[in-house]
């Protein structure tokens with residue numbers, strides 16, 4: 076049944092019991108590989124069947140508390156993608172701030188600042204509409220919201236520098252960069268996109284005193300979130316593997332600067348199994364009847380409105 080190779084993508088993992096169940100399920104059904112083994116496969120030096128690489132984006136504190144102890148316990152390799160300034164400056168990501176601030180006031184503020192029509196008043200809609208903006212515009216919305224409404228201070232929610240170093244030292248987790256501010260790179264100017272990528276790699280390498288070779292694009296949808304411009308910056312920086320969030324199985328002829336990943340959030344084992352077996356067909360079934368409500372359609376509509 077599980078005869079394909081794939082990469083799985085997780086973000087924050089709030090429930091360690093769920094994580095352990097998923098890890099044991101994956102461990103029973105796949106060979107859980109490291110990025111070095113994936114590298115050997117791409118180079119034609121190793122055969123892979125029924126193999127799976129686990130990746131975790133953003134470096135949320137739950138990676139250290141809920142995931143890393145399990146990876147160590149079962150000796151499961153993984154990749155972690157982090158934004159170095161977020162960790163050294165103890166900042167929170169913009170999309171997590173939006174989640175924290177989300178309220179009727181925030182929706183009104185967003186509408187008045189950008190003229191967005193927010194019909195569903197949902198966090199999903201707000202966040203996806205904001206993904207059509209440049210990072211400076213997003214931070215201005217957040218700054219003016221904070222000035223006007225004085226929300227309660229948001230606690231720092233990512234891993235610390237010491238934790239990052241401990242994870243790195245374990246040798247079990249390959250750490251790669253994930254930009255400085257988590258912008259939608261395709262929205263940014265040439266210079267900003269370049270700085271976001273180059274500085275995040277340089278700062279990460281310096282922090283861990285090593286040469287990183289992997290990267291995950293923020294949000295990760297090919298064309299919509301990144302393109303050949305970003306891939307060229309990564310090649311220039313010595314990155315060999317860059318991960319997207321396009322849901323597909325692995326094949327040897329895929330672009331190593333757009334490696335597909337299947338996302339898991341908090342699915343039951345049954346649903347996770349279905350998602351992993353169906354691969355890209357899962358998205359097709361999931362989106363039936365959701366015309367205009369998927370992330371891609373929400374964002375493409377905004378692009379159309381801006382042009383029109």
Ligand SMILES: [Zn+2]
Nearest residue numbers: 132133293294
């Ligand atoms: Zn991310």
